[in-house]
Amino acid sequence: xxxxxxxxVHRVYDHSxxxxxxxxxxxxxxxxxxxxxIVGPSGSGKTTLLNIIGGLDQPTEGTITLADTDLATLxxxxxxxxxxxxxxxxxxxxxLIPVLTAEENVEFILLLQGRPRGERRRVVTDxxxxxxxxxxxxxxxxxxxxxQQQRVAVARALASGPAFxxxxxxxxxxxxxxxxxxxxxxxxxxxxxxxxxxxxxxDPRVVDRARRVVRLVDGAVAEDVVRPSPS
Amino acid sequence: MMLQIAWRNVLRNRKRxxxxxxxxxxxxxxxxxxxxxxxxxxxxxxxxxxxxxLSHIQIHAPTYRDNRSIRDTLRGARKAxxxxxxxxxxxAVTARLVVEGMAASAETSTGISILGVDAAAETTVTTLHxxxxxxxxxxxGRRNRIVVGRDLATxxxxxxxxxxxxxxxxxxxxxxxxxxxxxxLFRTDSKTFDETTVLVDRGGLARLVGAGESLxxxxxxxxxxxxxxxxxxxxRAGLPGASxxxxxxxxxxxxxxxxxxxxxxxxxxxxIVLALLFGITNTMLMSVLDRIREFxxxxxxxxxxxxxxxxxxxxxxxxxxxxxxxxxxxxxxTVAYLQSVGIDLSAFADGMRQWGYSEVSHPxxxxxxxxxxxxxxxxxxxxxxxxxxxxxxxxxPARAIQTY
Numbered sequence: 069x070x071x072x073x074x075x076x077v078h079r080v081y082d083h084s085x086x087x088x089x090x091x092x093x094x095x096x097x098x099x100x101x102x103x104x105x106i107v108g109p110s111g112s113g114k115t116t117l118l119n120i121i122g123g124l125d126q127p128t129e130g131t132i133t134l135a136d137t138d139l140a141t142l143x144x145x146x147x148x149x150x151x152x153x154x155x156x157x158x159x160x161x162x163x164l165i166p167v168l169t170a171e172e173n174v175e176f177i178l179l180l181q182g183r184p185r186g187e188r189r190r191v192v193t194d195x196x197x198x199x200x201x202x203x204x205x206x207x208x209x210x211x212x213x214x215x216q217q218q219r220v221a222v223a224r225a226l227a228s229g230p231a232f233x234x235x236x237x238x239x240x241x242x243x244x245x246x247x248x249x250x251x252x253x254x255x256x257x258x259x260x261x262x263x264x265x266x267x268x269x270x271d272p273r274v275v276d277r278a279r280r281v282v283r284l285v286d287g288a289v290a291e292d293v294v295r296p297s298p299s
Numbered sequence: 300m301m302l303q304i305a306w307r308n309v310l311r312n313r314k315r316x317x318x319x320x321x322x323x324x325x326x327x328x329x330x331x332x333x334x335x336x337x338x339x340x341x342x343x344x345x346x347x348x349x350x351x352x353l354s355h356i357q358i359h360a361p362t363y364r365d366n367r368s369i370r371d372t373l374r375g376a377r378k379a380x381x382x383x384x385x386x387x388x389x390x391a392v393t394a395r396l397v398v399e400g401m402a403a404s405a406e407t408s409t410g411i412s413i414l415g416v417d418a419a420a421e422t423t424v425t426t427l428h429x430x431x432x433x434x435x436x437x438x439x440g441r442r443n444r445i446v447v448g449r450d451l452a453t454x455x456x457x458x459x460x461x462x463x464x465x466x467x468x469x470x471x472x473x474x475x476x477x478x479x480x481x482x483x484l485f486r487t488d489s490k491t492f493d494e495t496t497v498l499v500d501r502g503g504l505a506r507l508v509g510a511g512e513s514l515x516x517x518x519x520x521x522x523x524x525x526x527x528x529x530x531x532x533x534x535r536a537g538l539p540g541a542s543x544x545x546x547x548x549x550x551x552x553x554x555x556x557x558x559x560x561x562x563x564x565x566x567x568x569x570x571i572v573l574a575l576l577f578g579i580t581n582t583m584l585m586s587v588l589d590r591i592r593e594f595x596x597x598x599x600x601x602x603x604x605x606x607x608x609x610x611x612x613x614x615x616x617x618x619x620x621x622x623x624x625x626x627x628x629x630x631x632x633t634v635a636y637l638q639s640v641g642i643d644l645s646a647f648a649d650g651m652r653q654w655g656y657s658e659v660s661h662p663x664x665x666x667x668x669x670x671x672x673x674x675x676x677x678x679x680x681x682x683x684x685x686x687x688x689x690x691x692x693x694x695x696p697a698r699a700i701q702t703y
Contacts, residue, residue, distance in 0.1 A: 115701075119697040122599065124598075124697040124700070144604075148601055148603050148604070151599060151600065152600070152601020152603075157596075159596065163592065163596040163700070165596075166311070166593075167304060167307035168304065168307075176300070177600060177601065179300050180600075180601055180602055181601075224600070228601070
């Protein structure tokens with residue numbers, strides 16, 4: 069059953085004299101539990117697509133239905149609340165809150181959700197163990213390596229119990245060892261917890277692991293390949 | 300946690316935070332010390348007038364203060380004195396016979412007010428005896444002794460031990476006069492008072508003007524100046540035929556000094572706080588512009604605009620209060636120190652005494668002033684952060700996240 073449904077989505081930027089068609093008639097369904105990579109060259113519309121799926125940007129035309137909710141029916145504030153409850157984000161530049169420790173970054177999402185303290189502690193401990201950073205819980209962001217920060221970002225993305233996680237170039241700033249460890253963790257979470265991951269990437273390490281690859285060219289879906297499960 | 304994040308954000312750019320905190324601290328420190336000095340002048344002037352001349356409350360015949368006629372005596376003065384002493388909150392009462400007259404020396408003469416007092420009772424109400432610079436205050440038990448202001452002595456060209464002649468009207472309107480020997484010289488903060496007031500024994504003056512047991516004025520000292528109005532009301536209740544007035548009614552110009560000083564200083568501190576408000580806005584705006592990507596991320600992960608707004612206001616509040624508390628502590632310390640040592644302005648004594656100002660000012664700042672400044676700074680902190688906070692929540696998260 070699709071958690072993400074895009075129907076005839078267009079996104080045109082008309083800030084300049086010549087309108088830019090970032091997305092053209094994108095129709096896409098992504099089911100729960102998928103491990104999908106959206107690939108394509110720079111400027112192909114990967115980030116725009118992820119922003120639109122994440123409710124950070126709005127399509128010029130078309131409909132987006134996420135977890136049975138039509139995004140067009142939500143106000144700006146409701147979209148923020150929807151993201152809090154249903155979407156996890158992992159960014160290329162990690163984007164943790166620099167004044168918080170690793171565990172506080174994860175707990176912050178739960179705090180925004182108004183979860184009680186006991187539950188917050190339980191979820192944070194569980195997630196930091198899942199990403200192999202239980203011993204770094206009290207470390208501040210600048211005490212962590214890039215790979216460790218990105219693993220904290222994954223734990224943060226999962227803290228709210230989202231319907232899916234959007235990861236924009238998650239390995240772009242990581243060395244191969246860190247990238248491999250991160251992908252191992254995300255694959256394991258996908259298998260064990262059935263977390264839906266959608267990546268935008270042009271990193272072959274990510275593409276190799278993806279079980280579905282959606283290729284964008286000039287803002288349109290040029291190829292959509294589902295690979296057999298490794299098992 | 301929101302408060303914790305806000306405080307950590309304040310500490311994030313320590314130099315920037317330290318600069319605006321220092322601006323707030325020095326701004327408030329300067330404002331509070333200047334206010335303390337002004338309040339000190341005002342309070343010293345009013346206190347000096349009350350303590351040396353006016354007392355807290357005066358009781359007269361209803362028409363006395365309009366006419367200042369020797370015949371406008373206070374009916375039932377002794378009973379009125381006894382009643383006043385019974386009113387709760389009254390510390391002491393002294394009775395005066397007050398007549399207008401002329402003082403003449405061999406060189407010149409001048410118009411004066413002659414206060415006939417009981418020296419012992421007078422010292423329980425006023426502190427004029429503490430202002431003596433030569434001689435004694437008690438007339439030496441002699442009827443023809445007089446205590447005068449040193450400025451009057453100078454004007455008349457006389458000194459301690461010299462004789463002067465007082466002339467005035469008696470109760471029948473006849474001009475009478477007597478010769479007095481100066482037994483004491485006082486010097487208060489008011490040159491005008493010192494040039495126009497003499498004190499003589501009340502019994503002797505009563506005999507000179509034929510006043511018998513009549514009195515013109517009862518001067519009352521209250522135990523706690525804050526209960527002034529309630530004590531005055533208590534006295535009035537028992538003296539329906541008399542005029543009972545507080546110092547604020549007798550000398551409204553002094554009351555005006557206090558009121559004016561308060562208003563002036565509120566405007567003065569308000570301008571300082573307003574200037575600091577723009578500094579706070581600038582700092583918070585820089586802080587927001589430095590963190591555009593972070594606000595984009597916060598919006599992306601689900602932090603609603605109003606929470607971001609509140610977080611920025613909290614940051615501004617913490618930043619400003621830290622500076623304000625330091626500034627107020629420094630201001631309090633400085634005012635307390637200057638209060639203990641006083642500010643000696645005797646170099647300008649002549650000009651200041653002309654207006655009744657004390658030569659040595661003791662800065663003072665009432666507690667409510669600190670509370671007002673703190674509240675004003677809190678309001679400034681919130682107002683100053685409004686625009687930066689509004690800017691932060693209006694960011695487009697998709698574009699903000701791409702900002703480096």
